[in-house]
Amino acid sequence: MEHQEFNEVKQVKEHESKLLSQDKVENLIQQAQEAKVSAYCPYSKFRVGAALLTTSDCVFTGCNVENACYNLGICAERVAISKAVSEGHNKFKAVAVASDMSDQFISPCGACRQFMREFGSDWLVYLSKPDGTYLEMTVNQLLPVSFGPDDLSMNKVAN
Ligand SMILES: O=c1ccn([C@H]2C[C@H](O)[C@@H](CO)O2)c(=O)[nH]1
Numbered sequence: 001m002e003h004q005e006f007n008e009v010k011q012v013k014e015h016e017s018k019l020l021s022q023d024k025v026e027n028l029i030q031q032a033q034e035a036k037v038s039a040y041c042p043y044s045k046f047r048v049g050a051a052l053l054t055t056s057d058c059v060f061t062g063c064n065v066e067n068a069c070y071n072l073g074i075c076a077e078r079v080a081i082s083k084a085v086s087e088g089h090n091k092f093k094a095v096a097v098a099s100d101m102s103d104q105f106i107s108p109c110g111a112c113r114q115f116m117r118e119f120g121s122d123w124l125v126y127l128s129k130p131d132g133t134y135l136e137m138t139v140n141q142l143l144p145v146s147f148g149p150d151d152l153s154m155n156k157v158a159n
């Protein structure tokens, strides 16, 4: 097998080994839908919930939290990630996102994509609808050609 072809097969296998079972995805989406109930969104009235699965199989949830000073509002995804990191968890397998939109999959904003990317590019994001259907994407698919910790010289292994 050609070297490049071998690497492609290896990458596909690595990716497949990181995918969650249908049961686990459905469970994570369910937790995101439950987290959505706590959304504090008196201004947009757009409820969002997120459920973040760590590599140690803990789940941290989050909802959007808005503010009378509109620009201070924070998204569900960043709340969930901040809760996890502040409790000592910063390695993630997946995050599920849920909203009330039945006609389209909720998709994380640019700020949240960059916030996710800080903790790796090859973990999974499940964009869901209220009926439980979902799209599976990687952080890299949502934010290709990204800027991350390794791009800072202070974080490089060797110069
Ligand atoms: O993926 C998303 C998209 C939007 N919002 C929030 C931000 C704001 O409170 C409201 C409307 O944009 O929804 C999230 O929490 N996550």
Ligand SMILES: [Zn+2]
Pocket (backbone or CB within 6 Å): 075, 076, 077, 078, 108, 109, 110, 111, 112, 113
């Ligand atoms: Zn966001």
